[in-house]
Amino acid sequence: MPDSIMYQEDYFVVLEAHQPEQFLNHEELSLKLQDVIQNQLETLPCELQGISGIDRQAVYLKDNFCQIELKDGNYLQWYVTRLEK
Numbered sequence: 001m002p003d004s005i006m007y008q009e010d011y012f013v014v015l016e017a018h019q020p021e022q023f024l025n026h027e028e029l030s031l032k033l034q035d036v037i038q039n040q041l042e043t044l045p046c047e048l049q050g051i052s053g054i055d056r057q058a059v060y061l062k063d064n065f066c067q068i069e070l071k072d073g074n075y076l077q078w079y080v081t082r083l084e085k
Helices: 026-039 046-050 054-064
Strands: 011-016 022-025 067-069 075-081
Touching: 011 026, 022 026, 026 054, 026 075, 046 054
Parallel strands: none
Antiparallel strands: 011 022, 011 075, 067 075
16 A cells, blocks of 8 residues: 555645756745746646636646746746655
């Protein structure tokens, strides 16, 4: 039986074009995704159009994607990571 720690999503490593990697918690990633949603409307997945509210859209992105394309061919990627053993 798998250990429940395998399903914890405490931190995310975030990769963005031309930026150093960042380690963000749930709230920080959510805020970053909300900012992207507000500023990148034309490049976001069409699935977000049916979801009302930026906070709910950010949760959907976090849970269902790990990369989105940004303006000018840049990207944003996020992956669950564990910082402690």
